[in-house]
Amino acid sequence: MLSFQNMNQNQRQLYDRVKNKSGTLFLSAKQIGDEEAKAIAEALKVNTTLTQLGLDRNQIGDVGAQAIAEALKVNKTLTLLYLNVNQIGDAGAQAIAEALQVNKTLTLLNLSANRLGDAGAQAIGEALKVNTTLAGLGLGENQIGDVGAQAIAEALKVNTTLTELYLWQNQIGDAGAQALAEALKVNKTLTMLYLNKNFLTSTAITTLRQTGNTICKLEGLDDQRVPSPSELAQIVARAVNAQLQPSVNLAAENQQLRSELAAKEQVLATKDQELATKDQELQQLRFDLAAKDQKFATTELELVAKEQQLANKVQELAAKDQELAAKDQELAAKDLELQSALDRIDVLERNQDASGSASNFDQPIPQVPLATLVAATNNFAADSLLGEGAFGRVYGASLPGPRVAIKKLSAESKQGTVEFKSELDSLSKFRHANIIAILSYAEEGDERCLVYEFMPNGSVRDRLSRKNNTPALTWSQRHRIAADVARGMHYVQTAFPDHALFHLDLKTDNVLLDAHFNAKVSDFGLVRAAQHLDDKSYFRTQNVQGTAAYMCPEFFDEGRMTIKTDVYAFGMILLELLTATKPGARLKTDTRKAVKNQKFMAMLDSALKPTETDQQSVGEFVTLALECLEEAADDRPSFGSILVSLDP
Structure with missing residues (x-):
């Protein structure tokens, strides 16, 4: 047993931090090894307030996992434990399995991307037969074969609490799949099972789909691989x-x-x-x-x-x-x-040139009865609500096919009939990986709804604000988001050879993220078109709409639109990705001052810890952002040149 007196300074600091911590603590990617894990385990034995602990992406092996397992036997408050992307093998998994047989609080355990084999999976299977609290279990990207899968399948026949099970990218073949199929015939609680990137044949996939289980959703069955x-x-x-x-x-x-x-x-x-x-x-x-x-x-x-x-x-x-x-x-x-x-x-x-005839893409958006959307959302019930804004509310629903998002425009919405028709007309012509796809719409009387593809990771603004305690975006994810937005806007501006399009409401709230954090531009209700614009010409409007923080000076003051108008808004998005700060003139001014004094790294989002290589990329990123935010439109780059700067 490790005593406080025998700990080194680093271990004592970790011990004190965990011992006195309440709520949530993430120690991800801190190079924590077995010795540090022992100190954390000792603190968990006496902590009575910590509920969530993240130890993912460290260097914890079997010894550290065994120490944490001993702590789980006496801890009474921890509900979520992340141990994914470590070096835990079968011995560590067996110790954790023993702890699960007596622990009464843990509801989520993530052991993905470790070194578990069949022996570890068998031990966890035995624990699942008696555990009554675990609802989520991550075992993806390990070395579990048919024997381990069969042991877990036997546990699923009697377990009544597990709802999500991740077994992706293991070494499970048809024998393991057959055992899991038999378990699904009797299990009544599992709602999600991930089996992608295993070794399943078409015969096994068919067997899994014919179990008669209507509760459990099987993910990734068609995404299998050949053994290395x-x-x-x-x-x-x-x-x-x-x-x-x-x-x-x-x-x-x-x-x-x-x-x-x-x-x-x-x-x-x-x-x-x-x-x-x-x-x-x-x-x-x-x-x-x-x-x-x-x-x-x-x-x-x-x-x-x-x-x-x-x-x-x-x-x-x-x-x-x-x-x-x-x-x-x-x-x-x-x-x-x-x-x-x-x-x-x-x-x-x-x-490939993104421009081309609109007729190559133009397809009518199908209209569906309003009653269909009412039924799918249980009459737009609160438990289906995903978010709301000035336009109205967005609801999640399951229609035939994949999950969708339904935007219901309120009677008081700034987006009236004209904006509704504009978004329908625009998105019916766009077919691009970085433009939100509209699937259908409903219009009856004053009721108007738009049905889009579902984006499970929400808006970039929500992710930067860490809404619902979501993990921070990594630097590579932020860089890819910027490139995706630039690619989508370059397509919007060049899709039609005879006229240019202006989005006019480009902002982080209108950039959505799919399950793999690919970015898609949305909300085309304010889109405008102008004939034959080049780099020097402009189009004027008397009806200035959009979000003030993202408006360039010539549009905000004079209603002048050029092909560089949306570039200004894109520059503000780049600063948000760097700092996670809300947009506005103050952010631009502070950035210019920090760059001039060579102190911009102090403005970075505190969740970012860039490497030396990343720091060079950050410098290029902030330079590009300030170029996009130039007062004069002629001094801003085009989306085409932005893509050259961002794409690897």
């Missing part, structure tokens, strides 16, 4: 062990027979001494013993034959290994060929 060479080696090793098992059993039988024979000889020796007068009976016993000797000799011959058979199997497996090695080389060559083709395609796509 190292994974194939593990599969072959399991097969060899399975083939050698008969030899072990036969050896045990052989030993048992020898033991029985020795016992009988001892009995015979005793009979010889005690029953000297019963020679005839003794002779008969000797005849019996000879028969048993003969049987034993036959058994030994059978063992020799079986061992020879096993040796032949080993030779066959060695030959298969050679075949697999040849296949690996062939697959590697194919991979290189495929990657080369993909690279060529990527180059072609990046250099």
